[in-house]
Amino acid sequence: MNRSGTEWIRVFAPATVANVGCGFDVLGFAIDGPGDEVLATLDERPGVVIDSIDGAEDRLPLAPEKNTGGRGVQSLLKALGREETGIRLRIHKKMPLGSGLGSSAASAVASVVAANELLGAPLKREELLPHVVEGEVAASGTAHADNVAASLLGGFVLVRSDNPPDVISLDYPKDLCCTIIHPKIEIETRNTRMILRKEVSMANAIQQWANVGALVAGLYKGDYDLIGRSLQDRIVEPIRSVLIPGYDRMKNRAMEAGAIGFSISGAGPSVFALCRSLEQAQEIGESAGSVLEEMDLEYDLHLSPVNHKGSYILERGES
Amino acid sequence: MNRSGTEWIRVFAPATVANVGCGFDVLGFAIDGPGDEVLATLDERPGVVIDSIDGAEDRLPLAPEKNTGGRGVQSLLKALGREETGIRLRIHKKMPLGSGLGSSAASAVASVVAANELLGAPLKREELLPHVVEGEVAASGTAHADNVAASLLGGFVLVRSDNPPDVISLDYPKDLCCTIIHPKIEIETRNTRMILRKEVSMANAIQQWANVGALVAGLYKGDYDLIGRSLQDRIVEPIRSVLIPGYDRMKNRAMEAGAIGFSISGAGPSVFALCRSLEQAQEIGESAGSVLEEMDLEYDLHLSPVNHKGSYILERGES
Numbered sequence: 174m175n176r177s178g179t180e181w182i183r184v185f186a187p188a189t190v191a192n193v194g195c196g197f198d199v200l201g202f203a204i205d206g207p208g209d210e211v212l213a214t215l216d217e218r219p220g221v222v223i224d225s226i227d228g229a230e231d232r233l234p235l236a237p238e239k240n241t242g243g244r245g246v247q248s249l250l251k252a253l254g255r256e257e258t259g260i261r262l263r264i265h266k267k268m269p270l271g272s273g274l275g276s277s278a279a280s281a282v283a284s285v286v287a288a289n290e291l292l293g294a295p296l297k298r299e300e301l302l303p304h305v306v307e308g309e310v311a312a313s314g315t316a317h318a319d320n321v322a323a324s325l326l327g328g329f330v331l332v333r334s335d336n337p338p339d340v341i342s343l344d345y346p347k348d349l350c351c352t353i354i355h356p357k358i359e360i361e362t363r364n365t366r367m368i369l370r371k372e373v374s375m376a377n378a379i380q381q382w383a384n385v386g387a388l389v390a391g392l393y394k395g396d397y398d399l400i401g402r403s404l405q406d407r408i409v410e411p412i413r414s415v416l417i418p419g420y421d422r423m424k425n426r427a428m429e430a431g432a433i434g435f436s437i438s439g440a441g442p443s444v445f446a447l448c449r450s451l452e453q454a455q456e457i458g459e460s461a462g463s464v465l466e467e468m469d470l471e472y473d474l475h476l477s478p479v480n481h482k483g484s485y486i487l488e489r490g491e492s
Numbered sequence: 493m494n495r496s497g498t499e500w501i502r503v504f505a506p507a508t509v510a511n512v513g514c515g516f517d518v519l520g521f522a523i524d525g526p527g528d529e530v531l532a533t534l535d536e537r538p539g540v541v542i543d544s545i546d547g548a549e550d551r552l553p554l555a556p557e558k559n560t561g562g563r564g565v566q567s568l569l570k571a572l573g574r575e576e577t578g579i580r581l582r583i584h585k586k587m588p589l590g591s592g593l594g595s596s597a598a599s600a601v602a603s604v605v606a607a608n609e610l611l612g613a614p615l616k617r618e619e620l621l622p623h624v625v626e627g628e629v630a631a632s633g634t635a636h637a638d639n640v641a642a643s644l645l646g647g648f649v650l651v652r653s654d655n656p657p658d659v660i661s662l663d664y665p666k667d668l669c670c671t672i673i674h675p676k677i678e679i680e681t682r683n684t685r686m687i688l689r690k691e692v693s694m695a696n697a698i699q700q701w702a703n704v705g706a707l708v709a710g711l712y713k714g715d716y717d718l719i720g721r722s723l724q725d726r727i728v729e730p731i732r733s734v735l736i737p738g739y740d741r742m743k744n745r746a747m748e749a750g751a752i753g754f755s756i757s758g759a760g761p762s763v764f765a766l767c768r769s770l771e772q773a774q775e776i777g778e779s780a781g782s783v784l785e786e787m788d789l790e791y792d793l794h795l796s797p798v799n800h801k802g803s804y805i806l807e808r809g810e811s
Contacts, residue, residue, distance in 0.1 A: 195701070198698045199705060333703065339721065373694055375690055378727075382705075385704050386515065386708045408697075
């Protein structure tokens with residue numbers, strides 16, 4: 174039944190920053206932490222069972238088809254013709270829901286990577302993409318690959334197409350770091366998408382694709398000034414930033430403190446600054462965070478290099 | 493008066509493909525030929541004079557401020573505080589007007605490069621950008637840098653901003669070639685711009701910036717398949733291609749013959765295919781051109797590698 178001999182496995186999948194300024198719905202990168210952990214175990218009874226989810230205050234469904242991890246694993250088993258296999262998942266949410274850090278994506282990725290290992294690793298990392306994208310459907314209702322692709326593959330990714338996934342791993346400067354500030358308020362992704370317009374002006378669209386192209390070039394060149402100039406988003410940031418308390422002031426302080434660029438992580442409320450080093454990330458995070466302190470708002474600060482390995486195995490065993 | 497000792501100079505500036513599929517208004521590349529030549533001569537009388545324009549059937553203005561070359565040189569002289577300098581231009585149009593190959597841009601570039609040399613080359617190549625962009629205003633009424641930047645600098649360029657110009661020279665595979673098919677009909681750039689919509693759907697805009705980012709990544713990676721997948725343009729091509737006879741059939745034949753991708757050059761009517769070699773460019777050009785032959789339409793075929801040196805000096809002298 175299990176060619177690899179592995180009976181149980183524990184997998185980590187990192188949080189991710191999607192959109193990345195101008196790259197709405199198409200760019201994303203992974204960070205070292207936080208992230209979700211999944212313990213997956215082979216079971217004699219066929220099908221996917223979610224035994225438990227901790228760290229989510231009972232707010233996530235245990236029904237596998239409604240859970241990003243469960244749905245992703247079901248998709249994998251079906252594609253491999255292995256629906257007779259039984260897999261039980263214990264999901265450990267180690268980052269808050271609705272934070273804009275790809276929480277649902279991390280659970281999908283850790284679950285699918287774990288299940289693939291339990292099956293003897295029949296698929297390569299890139300080949301898992303359709304299944305983690307299918308998992309994400311459970312959370313957002315549509316297939317968006319930006320968070321899952323970054324969490325799965327690590328690094329900086331560009332999603333040229335969600336379905337079928339066409340994901341490009343981009344080169345980027347190896348010392349590129351980020352600060353993430355997560356104000357402890359919650360925004361529903363569905364709502365943040367609804368407030369966006371269905372049409373955009375041609376002029377803004379042209380500026381946006383100029384910036385996306387320039388950002389990709391800046392990442393390849395390792396040109397921090399170009400990355401910074403290109404990060405600006407004329408289309409989504411002006412609308413969504415209104416929902417984030419103190420956004421403009423945080424951005425100003427981060428830029429004054431030397432950030433390469435600053436924007437919203439995913440749909441928010443988390444915000445991020447790209448930085449040249451972890452030391453600088455610390456300073457920039459504290460400068461921007463001081464705005465929230467002045468408003469008596471709590472926040473978490475996450476400092477990380479751009480993570481280059483994506484999801485990884487923590488532990489595995491035969492009993 | 494002339495520190496360089498040069499009294500006259502002859503400069504070539506190449507034709508260019510702008511837009512390049514998904515990169516409407518932001519991408520461009522230069523080809524080896526055709527292109528325009530300008531003979532510039534120092535004169536004792538201050539100001540810019542256009543002595544002659546040949547190859548344009550008297551359809552281009554000799555008034556310097558209305559001519560892309562004249563206006564570009566005026567801008568250069570003004571910026572350098574050298575308005576007392578006299579420069580006479582003889583412009584040799586060596587490509588048809590309104591072909592979609594950046595004819596007005598090539599004249600602006602050759603004129604400004606020539607004038608800068610006559611002045612002793614006070615500005616570096618990149619520093620001439622604002623002046624060639626200002627020259628282009630004479631032709632299109634607005635400052636668009638895509639053609640002029642590619643003609644000036646060579647290679648593949650991305651224009652992040654027209655004013656002030658922020659132009660990025662992209663890496664690209666050194667054997668990348670193109671076929672250009674120029675049907676001998678004429679389209680006015682102003683009209684081709686007018687038929688475009690002022691708003692675009694968010695979904696199409698997202699697909700377009702995904703493609704622009706992916707095209708830049710494909711150029712850096714030298715990944716021809718990715719370049720081909722990314723070249724598609726959902727916004728402009730469907731509208732402008734209607735004005736080009738046999739467009740869809742030309743595209744089909746080019747793709748069947750192995751083209752990496754196919755789209756409209758500038759505002760048309762020229763079309764281009766990216767190809768892996770000059771031999772392939774020949775085959776693809778003939779395949780696509782056969783559509784025009786079947787319609788009894790004349791066309792020119794230009795085969796070229798992506799040109800990497802941009803505008804260059806042909807000849808200079810002291811009398």
